[in-house]
Amino acid sequence: MSQDLADIVTERLILRPPVPEDAYVFNRELAKFEISSNLARVPHPYRLMSVEDWWHFNWDRKFPAEGIWRVICRRDDANRSCIGNFAIQPDIRPGAESLWSAGYWMAEEAWGQGYMTEALAGGLTFVRETWDPEKIVAGAFTDNPASRRVLEKNGFVMTHETTEWSEARQTKVPHWNFELVR
Numbered sequence: 001m002s003q004d005l006a007d008i009v010t011e012r013l014i015l016r017p018p019v020p021e022d023a024y025v026f027n028r029e030l031a032k033f034e035i036s037s038n039l040a041r042v043p044h045p046y047r048l049m050s051v052e053d054w055w056h057f058n059w060d061r062k063f064p065a066e067g068i069w070r071v072i073c074r075r076d077d078a079n080r081s082c083i084g085n086f087a088i089q090p091d092i093r094p095g096a097e098s099l100w101s102a103g104y105w106m107a108e109e110a111w112g113q114g115y116m117t118e119a120l121a122g123g124l125t126f127v128r129e130t131w132d133p134e135k136i137v138a139g140a141f142t143d144n145p146a147s148r149r150v151l152e153k154n155g156f157v158m159t160h161e162t163t164e165w166s167e168a169r170q171t172k173v174p175h176w177n178f179e180l181v182r
C-alpha cells in the first residue's frame with residue numbers, strides 16, 4: 001500500500017482512509033437496491049462479507065500506488081463513522097494506468113445535504129495537487145440525476161451516452177459519460 005493516506009478535511013467533512021470495520025457500513029448500504037442499482041459492478045442481492053474478507057477484497061483493488069480511496073465522515077462525529085466513500089484512481093488494469101476515474105456512493109441517511117459534492121471536491125483538489133492527472137472520467141446511469149448533478153457541480157462535462165451493464169439490474173442501462181480535463 002503506497003498511496004498517500006492523509007486525512008482530507010473540508011468544511012463539514014473528514015475524508016479518511018478506510019479501516020476494516022467500515023465493512024459493516026458497506027454491507028448495510030450495498031445491500032440496498034437503491035444504492036447497488038446505481039453502481040455498475042455490485043450485485044443484488046449483495047453478498048455480505050466478513051470484515052476480513054472485505055478488507056482483503058479491497059486491498060489490491062483500491063490501494064494502487066497513485067490515487068485515493070477515502071471514507072467520508074462528518075467533522076462533528078467524534079466516532080468518525082463512515083457515511084459514504086469515493087475513489088479517484090488510475091485504472092489498475094495493466095496498460096490502462098493513464099485512465100483515471102472517479103466513483104462514489106453515500107449512505108442513504110446522508111443523501112441530499114451536499115455531502116457528496118463537498119467530498120468529491122475535496123478529493124479532486126487533493127488529487128490535482130498530488131498527481132495532477134490530465135483527465136478524470138466518471139459516469140452515471142441516466143436515471144440517476146443526483147449523481148449527474150454531483151459531477152456537474154464539480155466541473156465534469158458530459159461527453160457521450162452509452163449503455164453499460166448493471167450487475168444489480170442484470171441488464172444494460174443507458175449511461176452518461178463525463179470527463180474532467182485539467
Ligand SMILES: CC(C)(COP(=O)(O)OP(=O)(O)OC[C@H]1O[C@@H](n2cnc3c(N)ncnc32)[C@H](O)[C@@H]1OP(=O)(O)O)[C@@H](O)C(=O)NCCC(=O)NCCS
Nearest residue numbers: 038104105106111112113114115116117140145146147149
Ligand atoms: C448520487 C449520490 C452520491 C448523491 O449524494 P448526495 O450527498 O445526496 O449528493 P449532493 O447532496 O451533494 O448533491 C445531489 C444533487 O442532486 C440533486 N438531486 C437529487 N435528486 C435529484 C433528482 N431526482 N433530480 C434532479 N436532481 C436531483 C440535488 O438537489 C443536489 O443538487 P443541488 O445541490 O444542485 O440541489 C447518492 O444519492 C448515492 O450514493 N446514490 C446511490 C449510489 C450512486 O448513485 N452512486 C453514484 C454512481 S454514478
